Amino acid sequence: MNLKDIHNVYFIGIGGIGMSALARYFKFIDKNVAGYDKTKTPLVDDLIELGIDIHLEDSVDLILQDFKxxxxxxxxxTPAVPNSHKELCFFMENGFQVKKRSEVLGIITKDTFCFAVAGTHGKTTTSSILAHLLKETQTPLVAFLGGISEDFNSNFVLEGTEYSVVEADEYDRSFLQLSPDVACITSMDADHLDIYGSDEEIKKSFNDFAKKLNPNGKLLVRNGLPLKGITYGLDDESDYCITNIVIEHGTYIFDLKTPEEILKNVRFNKPGKHNLLNGLAAFAMAAQAISQPRRLAEALASFKGVQRRFSYQIKENNFVFIDDYAHHPTEIEAVHQAVSEMHPNKKVTVVFQPHLYSRTQDFVDGFASSLARFDAILLLDIYPAREEPIEGVTSSWLLDKIENQNKKLVEKSELVSAIANTEPEVLVTMGAGDIGLEVSRLKKELTYAS
Incomplete structure (x- = not known):
């Protein structure tokens, strides 16, 4: 498919974080863009402001004539759309060029120097840091991010077309559509078992992804993963490593060792050892193509962050409110580690919204164990996303497994009073569903209450 021959681009599921970045790209290169989404969200509103026609009902009659x-x-x-979707069926049955988002990303990036970030955790933060580092070194890039970068105030960056930054998503084996020049694998934990069926199949798919590198491509892997490549980690044995870590006023200060030199007194402001690893991975990726190690290290200090990735909403002496996208037991444990490190000896309440019935079923014991670490737990109902309910898989079931007496199942309408009753010094909201839409309301009401 030659994109030059395409005039109209229609999106089914246009409001998704990855889909909306692609929609912005096609709009910016002067294509005629429209689409459908089932929910009106801030992302959808932003696209409408760009002049993109979007409707919220699955109806072929609402598709503009140009797109027929x-x-x-x-x-x-998006793969999240069911096969029974009327508009998708219409395009499929009538011979249109219909492609998944990952296929189109592969087409767009094949003529660029492509950086691809893979892994079950850390993709969005790592790719956002990488885009920031490249921009700070005046590298001409296009980036498709899985979150809203606070440095760019967008999930889409267009500073040129020579280099590209993409998240290599393992869901539905989407990342096998890419052919990167520099790739990174941050983690290979079990996830998406509704797609893969077993942990072994997930690990096999990451091995398959590693083989998708261009002939002279370079693979970076977090030290300890069962893959051969350039390693990074918080240990002296890695090719790229961080040592001599100290914390001053919430900022990490450390030495960064590369295969060639040691960069002293590097600074990074995002809390948590997992974020330190994300920053190191981004630095190591950039260093494979950009020969400015000191400038790349300096740029780490100015990275602002990604919305819903350990994002401070309120930061006062007597009360802190943090929002995070964590939706897997490993991610919840990483958030707990970061909170404990940055706010030691504080009473921490977590509000968690489980994401997907299948993920809750597959990792219920892990969720129970990781959530039990917090001082108080408020649990929302499971956010179903693309799934139908699974009998017996409920938030009540999860709640019963959490070995902590200070726990409660709550409705969104009860959140403010339920939070107040736990008397937290630190509040953390977590989840990949629509809990993020509650954050601004909670911030206003909790600020007023305090």
Whole structure:
């Protein structure tokens, strides 16, 4: 498929974080863009402000006539859309060019020097740091991010087309559509078992991804993963490593060792050892193509962050409110480690919204164990996303498994009073569902209450 021959681009699921970045890209290169999404969100509102026509009902009649031209229309859909979707069926049955988001990313990036970040955790933060480092070194890049970068105030960056930064998503084996020049694998924990069926199949897919590198490509892997590549880690044995860590006023200060030199007194402001690893991975990736190690290290200090990745909403002496996207037991443990390190000896309440029935079922014991570490737990109902309910898989079931007496199942409407009753010094909201839409309301009401 030649994108030059495409005039109309129609998105099914346009409001998704990855899909909306692609929609912005096509809008910025002067394509005619429209789409469907089932929910009106701030991302959808932003796209509408760009002049993109979006409707919220699955109806072929609502598709603008321009996008019913087979010859010059590309249809992009997210795997989260069911096969029974009327609009998707219409395009499929009538011979349109219909592609998944990952396929289109592969087409866009094949003529660029492609950086691809893979892993079950850390993709969005690592790719956002990488985009920031490249911009700070005046590297011409396009970036498709899985979150809103606070440095760019967007999930899409267009500073040129010579280099590209993408998240290599393992869901639905999407990352096998890419052919990166520099790739990184941050983690290979079990996830998406509804797709893969077993931990072994997930690890196999990451091995398959590693083989997708261009002939002279370079693979970076977190030290300890069962893959051969350039290693990074918080230990002296890695090719890229961080040593001599100290914390001053919430900022990490450390030495960064590369295969060639040691960079002293590097600074990084995002809390948590997991974020230190994300920053190191981004630095190591950038260093494979950009020969400015000191400038790359300096740029780490100015990285602002990603919305919903350990994002401070309120930071006062007597009360701290943090929001995070964590939706896997490993991620919850990483958030707990970061909170404990940055706010020691504080009473911490967590509000968690489980994401997907299948993930809750697959990792219920891990969720129970990681959540029990907090001083108080408020649990919301499971956010179903693309799934139908699974009998017996409920938040009540999860709650019963949490070995902590200070726990409660709550409705969103009860959150403010439930939070107040736990008397937290630190509040953490977590989850990949629509809990993020509650954050601004909680911030206002909790600020007023305090």
């Amino acid at each position: 031209s087979i010859e010059n229309t590309l249809v992009i859909y």
